[in-house]
Amino acid sequence: MSDIQTSTVSDEGFATTSQVGDFDLQIDALDEDGPNPNATLVATYASCFLPAFRVGGQKTGFDDLGKIQIDADAELDESDDLTEISFDVYVEADLSDEEFAAIADLAEDICHVHTALRDGLRADVTVVGDAF
Structure with a gap:
């Protein structure tokens, strides 16, 4: 099964x-x-990455990141195949760029959708702190 x-x-x-x-x-x-299926895939990817980002925060000692929002953008080619995905991650907590980068790296390792996508199609992640 x-x-x-x-x-x-x-x-x-x-x-x-x-x-x-x-x-x-x-x-x-x-x-x-x-x-559509491509939009659903992008939303699913963001829906996986967001809790993975929270877990990454916990693993680096930041248990309370507050509100997190991911705005995802994707590009399609002439055949409507996804070619690029990018995430802007808005985080209530105000951490350094290095701390956010460490959390995002862990989130990439934790997010199962990130792992499942082919190597050439992974989210380009930007994190914005103190966003709310």
Whole structure:
């Protein structure tokens, strides 16, 4: 038996409903009934990186980073394939650039989506402290 099981269904067209555990996730290649797969991947990556960033903070002695927000940007080529992803990470805590860099490095090692993506497609991460 696998560790993760999902079921994705499309009755017609390009919209899908994925059953992920107890949750339904609407994804639509045309962005009509839900976000498209590339947008969903970018959001999933950010959703993985953010808690990994918190764990990285804890591992470096910063247990309370406060509010964290990731604004993600992605670039597509002419075939609509993802070519670049970047994260601007806004953190309530006011740490040094070196401390944020150490936390971001740990987050990259902790985030399972980061590990799963091919080497040429990883988020370029920028962290902004004292953001709120």
